[in-house]
Amino acid sequence: MKNLKIYNILSLFVMASIFLISFGSCSDDDAQLAPLKIDSVSKAMSSSKPVNPAHNDSLTSVGYAGVMYIIKGSGFSGLQKIYFNGKESYFNPALVTDNTIFVTIDQNTPFENVSNELKLVTKGGTVVYPFKINAPAPVISRASTAFASPGDIITLYGDNFVSIKSVKFNNTEAEIEGTPTRYEMRVKVPADFGTYGVVVVETEFGVSKPSSIGVKYLFYGDSLPSWAYDWGGSYDAQSTENVSRGTYSIKKVAEPWSGFFMNSDLVLDTADYQLLKMSVYSTESTKIFITINSETGNTSKGTTVTLIPGTWNNISIPISDLHPESLDGGTFNNVFIQEFSNIPLTSDNIIYIDDIGFL
Incomplete structure (x- = not known):
């Protein structure tokens, strides 16, 4: 793919050279007499092998940001600026003759509430040409x-x-x-x-x-999958105090380094999923440790996630970050979450957990 992109870029410059040779044979005196005007705009194509200039004559009145176009006309010598809808686009002076300009429309060119105009500014004057910029795909x-x-x-x-x-x-x-x-x-x-x-x-x-x-499999929505336990504080598996979605969330009063373990009767296979997703709201904690390995004390078999206190954090963790290679047969049936901020916390620190699932 990289070689193909390089080939396409080289093709465009070869094509540009052909155009420049074709249109650059005028004398300096002729260039000075040529009126400043735009006759047409066409998309620069590089699909033909070798590049054939005739394949680049697909005229258009509509352009897209980030795409190269060919502007044809006369009086382009001494070109200073190119604008699309008032946004300047860079051009390579080596790709400009009195009759032809190769230019890529700037990526940030606006397309809403605009003039729908292409403007060229040269030493000899300014010319405006109707040209619309369409929105990129959503x-x-x-x-x-x-x-x-x-x-x-x-x-x-x-x-x-x-x-x-x-x-x-x-x-x-x-x-x-x-x-x-x-x-x-x-x-x-x-x-x-x-x-x-x-x-x-x-x-x-x-x-x-x-x-x-x-998610494909919802581990916790409004109720625990099976059983749970914690240490360093307390928990309520059906709290209504702060809910991301649905009726309940898990409320964990979390002391520093405290943990919460959930078990499911259903054994899941990591090969079936790409992400672990959950929503977490903390009042003070700034980091948690998460693992799907029953060896909860081994931090090398899980990952940490940074939290922004005072808001719901929608978390997506690649399964690869949870080290499925450390699981017997790549299967699991639990999720463990531990307070991991390593900062002083008050006795009122709470971590709310909602919508745990696997995608």
Whole structure:
């Protein structure tokens, strides 16, 4: 793949050289007489082998950030600036003749509430050309919750949520609540949603990569999978004081280095999962240790997670960080959580734990 990218880059420069030779044969006197104008814009393609300039004449009036285009016209000698919708794009002077410009549209070029114009500034003047920048495909960066239930209203965060065609959970279309912005939208989880789903946003400009929500196996939702024990404090497995989702959460009054162990009658195989997910709220603690190994005192068989006190922390831990190679047959049936901040804590320090599951 790396060699292919290098080949494509080299192809573009070879192509550019061909254009420059073709259009750069004018004399200096001719260049001075040429009027400043833009005749066309086309996307720079490099798929042909060898590169054929004729394959780069796909004219367009619409562009995308991060893509190279060819601007054709005249009077480009002495080019100083190139703007798309008021955002300057860098150009290589070696790829400019009086008749041709190769330029890649800047990645941060705006596409909302803009002029839809391409502007060239040269020593001899300025020219403006109608040219629209389309939004890139939408991107989902995260959801407001790691878990969801049918009917829940959740917020999706990301970018390019414009001209939305649909939002789907496992191929079921979700209802959009309110008016989305470019960076976030609120949606209602469909009635047929189970414990796990793939969320996809489609706009007029493309489809997002799938983003997951929920888990394949819910270890703790509102009740313990089987039995539990703790030390260094106390716990309530069905507390209503502070809940991330559902009715209950686990309330652990946590002294320094105190622990909480949960066991399940169901044996799970690490090969079936990629992530351990949970939501944790601490009043003071800044770090916890987590393992799925019954050797709870061996910290080399688990991992630590940093917490932000005073808010729900939606945690996703790769199964590989929990060292499945240390488990007999890669199977397990427990989750252990230990206070690990190594800081002074008051007797009122509480860790709330909710929605433990495996994806």
